[in-house]
Amino acid sequence: MWTCSKCNRSFKNINQSHYCGDFKTIDEYIEHSPEEHRDILRRVREAIRSVMPEATEKLSWKMPTFWQEKNLIQFAVHKNHLGLYPGPEAVKEFASQIEKEGFKSNKGVIQLPWNKPIPYELIKAIALYCVQSF
Numbered sequence: 001m002w003t004c005s006k007c008n009r010s011f012k013n014i015n016q017s018h019y020c021g022d023f024k025t026i027d028e029y030i031e032h033s034p035e036e037h038r039d040i041l042r043r044v045r046e047a048i049r050s051v052m053p054e055a056t057e058k059l060s061w062k063m064p065t066f067w068q069e070k071n072l073i074q075f076a077v078h079k080n081h082l083g084l085y086p087g088p089e090a091v092k093e094f095a096s097q098i099e100k101e102g103f104k105s106n107k108g109v110i111q112l113p114w115n116k117p118i119p120y121e122l123i124k125a126i127a128l129y130c131v132q133s134f
Helices: 026-031 035-051 088-093 095-101 120-133
Strands: 056-060 063-067 071-077 081-085 104-106 109-113
Touching: 026 035, 026 056, 026 063, 035 063, 035 071, 035 081, 035 120, 071 120, 088 095, 088 120, 095 104, 095 120
Parallel strands: none
Antiparallel strands: 056 063, 063 071, 071 081, 081 109, 104 109
């Protein structure tokens, strides 16, 4: 077991990559993310916001979250990808598009690699599905 000296979380693997910021807002989350990802994060946030303006923005599970009586969609910075968390129903609904784009997905998460163009229109479509399915 390894414990991070910054956030005191314990992990199986020594020096496991993780996000340990203790931020209160999505703005803080973005500003403390790696600089090369900040514009992408802002654009992802805006893409989601554009189709769910009534949702409340908050952090949940240390991830930017759009909430409307429940978590509708979340995103998070990872070392090699942006994680998009729309839930298992949305991943299933968009499985063919996700596969066509060559992205990995599993249960309720889609991995969008940093070294590929971020599919903002697909993110909007998924977010719209999440709010309409609510």
